Amino acid sequence: MIVALNNKCNLKKDEYLEYINQLDSISSSSQLIICPTFLNVGMKEVHNVKLGAQNVSAKEQGAHTGEVSSDQLKSYGVQYTIVGHSERRESQKETNAEVHEKLVRLFEQDITPILCIGESLEERQANQVEKVLEEELTTAIEGLTEEQKERLIIAYEPIWAIGTGVIPTNEEIRDVFLFIKKYLPTSKILYGGSANDENIDTLKEIKEIDGYLLGGLSLKIEKLKVFLSKCE
Ligand code: PGA
Numbered sequence: 001m002i003v004a005l006n007n008k009c010n011l012k013k014d015e016y017l018e019y020i021n022q023l024d025s026i027s028s029s030s031q032l033i034i035c036p037t038f039l040n041v042g043m044k045e046v047h048n049v050k051l052g053a054q055n056v057s058a059k060e061q062g063a064h065t066g067e068v069s070s071d072q073l074k075s076y077g078v079q080y081t082i083v084g085h086s087e088r089r090e091s092q093k094e095t096n097a098e099v100h101e102k103l104v105r106l107f108e109q110d111i112t113p114i115l116c117i118g119e120s121l122e123e124r125q126a127n128q129v130e131k132v133l134e135e136e137l138t139t140a141i142e143g144l145t146e147e148q149k150e151r152l153i154i155a156y157e158p159i160w161a162i163g164t165g166v167i168p169t170n171e172e173i174r175d176v177f178l179f180i181k182k183y184l185p186t187s188k189i190l191y192g193g194s195a196n197d198e199n200i201d202t203l204k205e206i207k208e209i210d211g212y213l214l215g216g217l218s219l220k221i222e223k224l225k226v227f228l229s230k231c232e
């Protein structure tokens with residue numbers, strides 16, 4: 001399993017140092033990827049945990065105040081980067097076209113993107129799940145090589161499940177995963193949205209799931225340990 005830890009905008013410097021020391025003590029057969037806030041990227045290496053970031057600039061290095069470019073991430077040892085998280089699509093008005101540019105920038109630096117896609121509750125209720133996911137996917141992957149598509153990791157994160165404690169049924173998740181596989185048959189697909197140490201018992205029945213993108217749980221080390229032990 002791939003388990004990506006999305007710290008979001010949490011953990012001050014000292015808190016992060018303590019956090020990664022605790023993370024260091026976890027032994028798991030899953031591939032852990034830590035995605036801290038930019039300031040904490042490269043702070044300290046964690047044994048057996050790959051380094052990720054939560055975002056990247058769609059532009060190359062240059063006069064772009066406040067941006068972080070893919071070659072800068074690379075120089076800090078970043079191997080994975082979350083792209084198109086719904087929180088950014090919503091609050092930063094990130095478009096599918098920008099998401100595509102970000103994927104291109106990451107592949108230029110040999111960094112593996114974790115592309116987030118997912119529908120809102122209104123879209124699900126209006127039976128528009130496939131339409132939304134198709135738009136997000138096709139624009140993002142347009143022009144990528146077969147090799148890049150294979151390497152790309154998808155995180156299916158229904159917006160209504162993020163941070164709410166509510167998750168889709170196994171059937172709903174499986175339907176979406178099979179839909180994604182029509183476009184990307186060999187990509188790894190993660191589930192994200194309120195995955196925790198309790199609902200993992202149900203989620204792990206879905207054999208199509210290659211891993212998880214964890215937000216809230218990434219900050220709760222003891223519960224994360226339980227989650228990881230149940231993943232095995
Ligand atoms: P959550 O967040 O696990 O807290 O729901 C997941 C995410 O937003 O990546």
